[in-house]
Amino acid sequence: MKRIIAGLLAALSLCTSAVASEGGPAWDKFPKERVTDVAALQNGAKLFVNYCLNCHAAAFMRFNRLRDIGLTEDQIKKNMLFPTEKVGDLMTVALNAKDAKEWFGATPPDLTVVARSRAGANGSGADYLYTYMRTFYRDETKATGWNNLVFPSVGMPHVLWELQGEQRAVFANEKDPHDPAKTTHVFKGFEQTKPGKLSKADYDSAVADLVAYLQWMGEPAQNQRVRLGVWVLLFLSVFTLIAWRLNAAYWKNVK
Numbered sequence: 001m002k003r004i005i006a007g008l009l010a011a012l013s014l015c016t017s018a019v020a021s022e023g024g025p026a027w028d029k030f031p032k033e034r035v036t037d038v039a040a041l042q043n044g045a046k047l048f049v050n051y052c053l054n055c056h057a058a059a060f061m062r063f064n065r066l067r068d069i070g071l072t073e074d075q076i077k078k079n080m081l082f083p084t085e086k087v088g089d090l091m092t093v094a095l096n097a098k099d100a101k102e103w104f105g106a107t108p109p110d111l112t113v114v115a116r117s118r119a120g121a122n123g124s125g126a127d128y129l130y131t132y133m134r135t136f137y138r139d140e141t142k143a144t145g146w147n148n149l150v151f152p153s154v155g156m157p158h159v160l161w162e163l164q165g166e167q168r169a170v171f172a173n174e175k176d177p178h179d180p181a182k183t184t185h186v187f188k189g190f191e192q193t194k195p196g197k198l199s200k201a202d203y204d205s206a207v208a209d210l211v212a213y214l215q216w217m218g219e220p221a222q223n224q225r226v227r228l229g230v231w232v233l234l235f236l237s238v239f240t241l242i243a244w245r246l247n248a249a250y251w252k253n254v255k
Helices: 005-009 034-035 036-053 063-071 073-080 097-104 126-132 200-218 220-250
Strands: 058-062 134-139 145-149 167-178 179-195
Touching: 034 036, 034 200, 034 220, 036 063, 036 073, 036 200, 058 063, 063 073, 126 200, 200 220
Parallel strands: 134 167
Antiparallel strands: 134 145, 167 179
């Protein structure tokens, strides 16, 4: 498995998705259980290396941390690296920042902590990414041929289009409920125009794996931290009970 060149066009920031009732973006809920699923994390790592790590670096992450999700050093070498790279190397890209800015208008952002940085009022950063990667649609008026539902004229093309296929966004003009003299452009849904390699359910699952990896990468020790936190709370509970009884025994004869 080697990195494909298709991701060379990817750039700019990540955004998201469906339209909320109040007119803003509504983020679909990311299946959080994927973050503790080793198989999902491994598949997400594969997708990340093949489709994202061509333009977007993860410069604060080393390849050898993939051992934490069950990959052996040999598997990392064979499936995740170019021959000139080493397991201990940072996840950087060869794309020159100056060239990227000239070609795309902006340097593709580093994705190491993107899942943590994208959280907002509508949900977590994982919700944001999960929705964004499923709402690209064909728009021939754009330079890349792609657009995104809630990021008009997004500079990043749909690098997973071979997996998802192609879809178009269906809009309708409706009267503005606040001003009948005006009309609003309302999103009605997507219409599949060309099938991809994956079914809709399988594509959604693949995106969930990718987002799970991005969330894990932002804090590789998060699962361990949660498990440790449970034990700390149990210890504090037992200690509190013991301290309470000791306090009662100490003061029982004091009037």
